[in-house]
Amino acid sequence: MPKLIVDDLTVDRGGRRVFAGLSFQLEAGHALVITGANGAGKSSLLRTLAGLVPPANGRMAFEGGDSDSTLAEHAHYFGHESAVKRALSVSSNLEFWRDFTRPVLPDGFAANAMAPMDILELLGIGHTADLPAAYLSAGQTRRLTLARLFVSPRPLWLMDEPTSALDAASEAQLIGLMNTHLKNGGMIVTATHTELTALSPVTALQLTAPAAGDHGGHGYDDDLEAFA
Amino acid sequence: MDLGPHSGFIIASYLLTAGAVLALLVWVLLDRRKLDADLARLAEQGISRARPQQPSRGTQTDRT
């Protein structure tokens, strides 16, 4: 069964130590909910797992997955930005991501790609398929972004504040879809302020803001000292 | 009607003018046809334009 292993992960951003020595493991079918104050590094952890931020040191690996794909290629990143092109129609936005993102299906992850129209209908925005994405409301744009995760399935979902800009009904539907993803043998790492009680099975991870003094091991002045 | 030695230029300029005007006309007509088609398709989906309820007075824009 695929497993996500993070060992002694340390991440710096802009010369500031965000967190250090973080280790955890996540089996298939489980979700990891990250909580913590703003600036505790929730988003940084997600972006590091997504391969968008190079870690200072530490190891991240996706065991049991597709051997010639990196960890990032096993993951979908569901961030704050919508990655939706306003000038293109809703369906062409989705169809592009279906063709472009390479699906990764390790054994033990039983989900197959949904057709764009099906997932749009499921998320209640099927009637906007032909309209330019510029005409969508914030909630509808959020659902279009979510639909991207279903057209080319990948086991690991990295979700940053997934329930923001969603009303109660849509939030319930989102949690349901997340549960379905877990049942299919997928994994979710999500950062959130609201506790997602309906999501299960869940292991919690509390990120504490780093001690004020610790200004980041690989800071600029260290180089100077080494040089002097 | 003898157009003289430079008749080529005269004819060319009249043809180009006619061409430009025709191109503009065709563009406007095609644009119109596409708009009508899109509007019809939306009307089919039951999106009706809200009738301006109150009688128009002064410069009242078209509330849709």
Added chain:
Amino acid sequence: MSGWISSLFRRELQLATRAGGSALVGVLFFLAVVTVIPFGVGPDLNLLGRIGPAILWIGALLATLLGLDRLFQADRDDGSLDLLLMAGRPLELVVLIKCLAHWVATGLPLVAAAPVLAIFLNLEPVAIGAVTLTLLAGTPALTFIGAIGASLTVTLRRGGLLLAVLVVPLAIPVLIFGVSAADAAVSDPVPFLTPFLILCALTLIAGVIGPIASAAALRFSAD
């Protein structure tokens, strides 16, 4: 395998030509630059005839560069760049496709407009043909080299101008051989083919170095 290449190319083309795209604006900038120069230089047709190819080439260079800062910036602003990095497609190939789509949307219209503008600069038919041919061969190089600048300045808010400053030195060889090929077609000391073939070689080299350097720069730009 090639499904994603054609959909990426089609999408980039659509985005460039749709409202807000850089295609139409590039040609207008080219028209504006070429029209403004005679106001400075004066309406003397013989002078314009001599420096015509240079004016057209410099206009094309500036039009390409200023159209390029949105090549990656647009994707970064709406979050698509992160997903392009994560999609598991060879980034060098992705950059190559984006450059080709940008060239078709912005570069080709420049090449098409060049003969018309050459009339304003009083070039003879032979010179018009030569300039157009050199632009056709040379503008892809400008796009590839410009893409390096675009990827380096993608994180900056106002990267457009810096991009031009970074890339103009790199584009000088293309400019030199482009203009000299156009002039060679008219004045005879140098046969047309020699500078023209070097220009084509420059384009091919840029076609390799550009995407590789841009992909590397994009990987580091993510933060």
Added chain:
Amino acid sequence: MGILDLANPTRFLRLVQIVLPWLAGLCVIVFAAGLYMSFFTAPEDYQQGATVRIMFIHVPAAWLSMMCYSIMAISSLGTLVWKHPLADVSAKAAAPIGATFTFIALVTGSLWGKPMWGTYWVWDARLTSVLVLFIMYLGLMALWRTMEDPIKAGKAAAILTLVGAVNLPVIKFSVNWWNTLHQPASVVRMDGPTIHPTILIPLLVMAAAFTLLFFVLHLMAMRNEILRRRLRAMRLKAAAQARPASAALSPQAAE
């Protein structure tokens, strides 16, 4: 707007429906008369011979390009000052038409120049000003294309049009000055001090025909623009039509 309240788009569309066929018919008739006169009754010019006949479309086209820009300037005032709802529609509809007439003026001017001056393009003061006007038209059309929201685009374009209108005389003056400054040989004046009636009448008839053509196209383009705005509004409504998210969220949703 006095008796006819043209501010209301619906009434404006009805008016266009009635007026347009007559206007188009009249335009065709006047064009036919103008062309006949231009080719048959007008004599050849003693200097230029038959090429003077190009003047019958070049000069009206140049007049039209200026007239169209002034209509756009007035519409821009309508948008910014009097807040007339159809003003920015009129300005946006007029831009491509103005650009086309300017293009015609440039092309015919160039084709007229070849037999007279030996080259297709001469940086003559008038031709150059028309070229600058052409770039301003294209700039305005590009500005409209880049903004999604028609109201905002209308205001921005109105400001640019007015700034352009103020600058046109300045451009004209500076181009003249620039032209005479560098001018090696004096350019044969296009039209003599007094135009002979047999040439003036066809010219005026052709100018009338061009003006009618402008109004026909302008009304049609305005109608399109109004329909385009309605389409946009209806699409926004269609998107906002909150269909209930499909209730049945079956567990095997992802299968």
